[in-house]
Amino acid sequence: MTSVSSNELQFNTVREGKATILFPRTEEVFYNPVQEFNRDLSVAVISTFYEVHVRSRLSRGTKKEETQTCHVKTVSQVETEVTADEPSGSAKSQHQHELTILEALAATGLRSVRYALEIPGVHKIVANDISPEAVDLIKRNVTHNGVDHLVTPSCADASIFMYQHRCSKKPTFNVVDLDPYGSPVQFLDSGIQTVEEGGKVISVLVCLLL
Numbered sequence: 767m768t769s770v771s772s773n774e775l776q777f778n779t780v781r782e783g784k785a786t787i788l789f790p791r792t793e794e795v796f797y798n799p800v801q802e803f804n805r806d807l808s809v810a811v812i813s814t815f816y817e818v819h820v821r822s823r824l825s826r827g828t829k830k831e832e833t834q835t836c837h838v839k840t841v842s843q844v845e846t847e848v849t850a851d852e853p854s855g856s857a858k859s860q861h862q863h864e865l866t867i868l869e870a871l872a873a874t875g876l877r878s879v880r881y882a883l884e885i886p887g888v889h890k891i892v893a894n895d896i897s898p899e900a901v902d903l904i905k906r907n908v909t910h911n912g913v914d915h916l917v918t919p920s921c922a923d924a925s926i927f928m929y930q931h932r933c934s935k936k937p938t939f940n941v942v943d944l945d946p947y948g949s950p951v952q953f954l955d956s957g958i959q960t961v962e963e964g965g966k967v968i969s970v971l972v973c974l975l976l
Contacts, residue, residue: 780876783809784883787876787907797874801945805877809884812941816865816887819940864889868931868939868960870924870953871895871946875904875917881943882913892939894920894927928956938962 777788782802789797864887869878871894878893893904901921908917920927924944931938942957944950944967950957957967 782876783880785876785879785907785911787874787879788903788910789874790903797876804945805880808877808943809880812865812867812881813885815941816885819865820887865940866938867891867941867943868928869893869943869945870928870957871944872904872919873897873900873945875900875907875919877943877945878904878917879907879911879913882916883911888916891917892920893917894922894924896921896923924953925956928953928960932956932959942967 776791778791780787780789780797780799782805787797865885866889867878867881867885869875869881869891872878873895875893878891881891882888893908895901895904898921901919904917904919908914908919928942939961942961944953944957946953954967961967
């Protein structure tokens with residue numbers, strides 16, 4: 767019989783996609799169940815982007831002129847060919863074709879947890895929120911879903927965080943997720959500047975291909 771701690775009794779359990787989120791009964795942190803379809807769509811869009819991202823990176827990394835043949839290869843087939851030519855165990859071969867995602871306004875961390883569990887090729891996700899209470903909940907949900915190795919919680923102002931990562935000295939992101947309470951307009955400039963060339967900014971209202 768599984769015991770339940772007093773802390774867990776303070777939370778409702780929300781099941782969405784492959785994630786199980788602990789949501790406080792006092793509703794101190796915002797959660798919108800109506801947006802489940804949007805989160806499903808975001809997972810699908812980023813997963814498709816990953817395939818395009820891998821194909822693009824690998825096509826630049828190989829000397830074979832695959833565009834001159836009618837044979838269409840899967841991502842795994844092309845990746846196998848290219849990585850075979852790279853030094854084994856190198857950091858480049860391990861991570862250059864993987865995704866780094868920023869969820870700038872994470873709240874419960876639901877999106878980040880779903881991305882970690884449902885999207886292939888994820889190397890790192892930063893789940894950021896300005897609220898310390900939200901970040902505590904993100905940490906709880908990340909651990910609860912066993913994705914500590916992929917999701918890093920962050921407590922910062924979203925715009926400032928993104929502007930700090932716009933220069934070459936800071937790591938940039940392949941994907942920036944913006945899910946604000948209201949219009950995303952105030953976050954678009956900083957979001958666009960922190961996403962890498964060829965990356966993607968995703969919002970509830972806006973989806974920009976850069």
